[in-house]
Amino acid sequence: MSTRSRFPHNIIIISRVWNRGTMKLNPIWKLVAIGLLLLASVIGSFAELDFGNCERVVKNWADSSSSREEHVNNDKRSLKDLLFFLHVPRTGGRTYFHCFLRKLYDSSEECPRSYDKLHFNPRKEKCKLLATHDDYSVMAKLPRERTSVMTIVRDPIARVLSTYEFSVEVAARFLVHPNLTSASRMSSRIRKSNVISTLDIWPWKYLVPWMREDLFARRDARKVKGVVIIEDDNPYDMEEMLMPLRKYLDAPTAHDIIHNGATFQITGLTNNSYLSEAHEVRHCVQKFKSLGEHVLQVAKRRLDSMLYVGLTEEHRESASLFANVVGSQVLSQGVPSDATAKTKTFRSEASVTISEPRSDKSNIQNGTSEVASNITTEAKSGNMTVKTLMEVYEGCITHLRKSQGTRRANSLKRISPANFTKGTRTRVPREVIQQIKLLNNLDVELFKYAKEIFAKEHELVSKKLISTSKRSIGDLPSEIRSVFGEMGDEKLWKLLPVALILLLLFLLFLFVNARRRRTSKVKI
Numbered sequence: 001m002s003t004r005s006r007f008p009h010n011i012i013i014i015s016r017v018w019n020r021g022t023m024k025l026n027p028i029w030k031l032v033a034i035g036l037l038l039l040a041s042v043i044g045s046f047a048e049l050d051f052g053n054c055e056r057v058v059k060n061w062a063d064s065s066s067s068r069e070e071h072v073n074n075d076k077r078s079l080k081d082l083l084f085f086l087h088v089p090r091t092g093g094r095t096y097f098h099c100f101l102r103k104l105y106d107s108s109e110e111c112p113r114s115y116d117k118l119h120f121n122p123r124k125e126k127c128k129l130l131a132t133h134d135d136y137s138v139m140a141k142l143p144r145e146r147t148s149v150m151t152i153v154r155d156p157i158a159r160v161l162s163t164y165e166f167s168v169e170v171a172a173r174f175l176v177h178p179n180l181t182s183a184s185r186m187s188s189r190i191r192k193s194n195v196i197s198t199l200d201i202w203p204w205k206y207l208v209p210w211m212r213e214d215l216f217a218r219r220d221a222r223k224v225k226g227v228v229i230i231e232d233d234n235p236y237d238m239e240e241m242l243m244p245l246r247k248y249l250d251a252p253t254a255h256d257i258i259h260n261g262a263t264f265q266i267t268g269l270t271n272n273s274y275l276s277e278a279h280e281v282r283h284c285v286q287k288f289k290s291l292g293e294h295v296l297q298v299a300k301r302r303l304d305s306m307l308y309v310g311l312t313e314e315h316r317e318s319a320s321l322f323a324n325v326v327g328s329q330v331l332s333q334g335v336p337s338d339a340t341a342k343t344k345t346f347r348s349e350a351s352v353t354i355s356e357p358r359s360d361k362s363n364i365q366n367g368t369s370e371v372a373s374n375i376t377t378e379a380k381s382g383n384m385t386v387k388t389l390m391e392v393y394e395g396c397i398t399h400l401r402k403s404q405g406t407r408r409a410n411s412l413k414r415i416s417p418a419n420f421t422k423g424t425r426t427r428v429p430r431e432v433i434q435q436i437k438l439l440n441n442l443d444v445e446l447f448k449y450a451k452e453i454f455a456k457e458h459e460l461v462s463k464k465l466i467s468t469s470k471r472s473i474g475d476l477p478s479e480i481r482s483v484f485g486e487m488g489d490e491k492l493w494k495l496l497p498v499a500l501i502l503l504l505l506f507l508l509f510l511f512v513n514a515r516r517r518r519t520s521k522v523k524i
Contacts, residue, residue, distance in 0.1 A: 054284035099396035137268030154312035
């Protein structure tokens, strides 16, 4: 039964019950019954009006979103003047930013305030790269017809768990301070012009202070109790040390920022949105689940229109797809004539690293300087190819993950024995996993759709690469080409190892023969 008809139906039932029993009631009880009946009627009317208002608000927003995007150029596979990386938190976007995009774009080509503060400020007209946690509403400030959009989507369960873990990890860094007041005062001091604090970036601007306050409160409570024995080693339910996952999921902050976060970010409806109606639309959808379908359809259309949609779970395939779809176009468009003489300015990741209290900061800077120094000659000179781009990426993520692992270990020592690993996620109860699915129902459906898009794009690029390799064979002399033409791709690959072995044997024969000749000359 719909929300519209539920309340009138309930009122009819109450009326019938009241009519049957009214003859048996004394006058006082009759008045009470009439009052309850009128109250139910008023509540039902307000609820019906509330749903009707929400339905109108959500539909109007969805219609206006669709009409704005009808006029956008449908050639989504061509990289346009500006690349907007819509970074959904905890999807692995940081590795793309540092190990892909910063290798492809010069620092002078980045839009000001990328990952800086809370909002993008389009004061630089000809920038080519905008990478930010801003939601899709930032498109209102960009030249829509000259902007390509990319994003990465993650399984909602893993994304929510990772958000919880990272909130705890960053908040725990402040436990080096004696109290919350000292931590808050110090965090405001260490925000320098060349260091971007997590507390300036959405959504951590809200999540980290919330978790930080909770960690300090629990530490103070442990001090009062004295000796505290932790019986359970499940970090997601260690109430003496940190906020349990169940409580985290049910908190109003989580409902407003985390749940269905990917869908709301891709539709421009987060609490960080530029849209004036974003708050009302988001809360209408959270209140009336049936209205979420309108938002989901807009999110799907947005994914359809993007230049690139990656998947966190398909890391290797996603990286390869990015290099061939986005990287190849940036390289073909952006190499200046004097590229061989030009050295790009690759800034150290320390300049955009989460600001750290005291001891951890040096560890991170050391790790990130390794990444910066690992850039190949091809990357610096501008002579990079898709192949060398992938090589640079692989080397970069190795160092980046190492520094991130060191930072996490140092941070979580402060709330030991709590620790988050891939193995500990198996400790999350099944009913909690189900709760995450229900709270993120829109993200679950959007993730399924993103996987379909990825599969199609991956197949398309694979066919294109095979076609290119066949054309390369076609450039060989006619005699060799005729031999290759009679073979299938599978037979050709099987023949390759044999050819390599024969070549090595031939080289070994030449080497031994040369040694014999030198020996015979010495004897003579």
